[in-house]
Amino acid sequence: MNEIITHRLEFTGVCDMNLTHVFECGQCFRWTAGDDGSYTGVAGQYFCRALLTGTTLVLDVSGGDREFWYDYFDLGTDYGRIKRTIGAADKGIAAAVEHCYGIRILQQDFYEVLISFIISQNNNIPRIKACIEAMCREYGKEIGCRGGIEYYAFPEAELLAELSHESFASLKFGYRSDYLPKASRRFLERGKPRGTAEEKRRELLEYTGIGPKVANCIMLFGLGEVSAFPIDTWVRTFMSDLYGFAKDDIKGMEKYAKEHFGKYGGYIQQYLFYYYRG
DNA sequence: ACCCAGGTGGCTT
DNA sequence: AAGCCACATGGG
Numbered sequence: 611m612n613e614i615i616t617h618r619l620e621f622t623g624v625c626d627m628n629l630t631h632v633f634e635c636g637q638c639f640r641w642t643a644g645d646d647g648s649y650t651g652v653a654g655q656y657f658c659r660a661l662l663t664g665t666t667l668v669l670d671v672s673g674g675d676r677e678f679w680y681d682y683f684d685l686g687t688d689y690g691r692i693k694r695t696i697g698a699a700d701k702g703i704a705a706a707v708e709h710c711y712g713i714r715i716l717q718q719d720f721y722e723v724l725i726s727f728i729i730s731q732n733n734n735i736p737r738i739k740a741c742i743e744a745m746c747r748e749y750g751k752e753i754g755c756r757g758g759i760e761y762y763a764f765p766e767a768e769l770l771a772e773l774s775h776e777s778f779a780s781l782k783f784g785y786r787s788d789y790l791p792k793a794s795r796r797f798l799e800r801g802k803p804r805g806t807a808e809e810k811r812r813e814l815l816e817y818t819g820i821g822p823k824v825a826n827c828i829m830l831f832g833l834g835e836v837s838a839f840p841i842d843t844w845v846r847t848f849m850s851d852l853y854g855f856a857k858d859d860i861k862g863m864e865k866y867a868k869e870h871f872g873k874y875g876g877y878i879q880q881y882l883f884y885y886y887r888g
Numbered sequence: 889a890c891c892c893a894g895g896t897g898g899c900t901t
Numbered sequence: 902a903a904g905c906c907a908c909a910t911g912g913g
Contacts, residue, residue: 734910
């Protein structure tokens with residue numbers, strides 16, 4: 611079969627990173643653990659096998675230059691400093707950060723995040739992954755084959771925009787089926803949201819199928835807005851446990867996050883989310 | 889048979 | 902503005 615890997619990239623001196631934490635913390639859906647500590651998956655259009663040994667990150671990829679992967683893994687951000695800052699004032703956060711020390715917020719493609727998190731609503735992570743893989747297999751360009759597994763790029767917006775409700779329903783997308791072509795068309799018209807965080811948020815909320823929670827996930831994972839604080843059922847659990855909120859007091863939780871977590875809300879949310887979900 | 893999952897749209901007060 | 906409830910699907 612065609613060899614999928616075209617080149618190898620090595621990054622040395624990579625601190626505060628653990629591939630399991632990065633790929634299992636719920637921010638992305640297309641990576642799978644190998645039996646040797648590696649992770650293999652697709653980011654946008656490119657295949658990648660990642661292995662972290664000590665502080666050296668080795669990537670075998672099908673495309674994308676050094677800068678692309680440096681950005682994707684957020685290697686320019688000092689997570690040590692962030693963790694010291696957010697852990698200092700709060701014991702609950704300190705425990706989560708200690709346990710989930712290797713999380714990094716990937717800088718994923720906006721459209722991929724947009725579609726993925728529309729699928730995520732009222733759904734669980736294994737099924738979200740299955741839905742996305744089925745969609746990529748059906749409508750994404752084949753990148754190649756490795757170890758008997760075929761890898762597919764994330765589908766183009768132009769293609770998904772032309773599909774019918776039934777095309778998604780047959781992939782078991784359920785009631786979300788008609789959100790995806792609509793969202794793809796809107797994305798093609800409007801492009802990636804720009805401006806202030808509040809402007810981006812307002813624009814995302816105009817999509818059918820995007821409410822406050824999904825909008826914040828897209829801001830955090832697809833638009834680099836690391837202050838965004840998505841509140842789902844797990845976040846409600848830890849906000850209740852740690853700070854005594856009633857489970858349905860979303861407004862109170864939002865206010866607390868804004869006032870106490872501020873610009874690091876997204877990081878804090880992600881450490882605690884992964885810690886509590888286990 | 890229920891309840892839950894990285895919730896939201898739409899309708900009714 | 903706030904309170905219901907239906908919405909597909911699959912696992913526990």
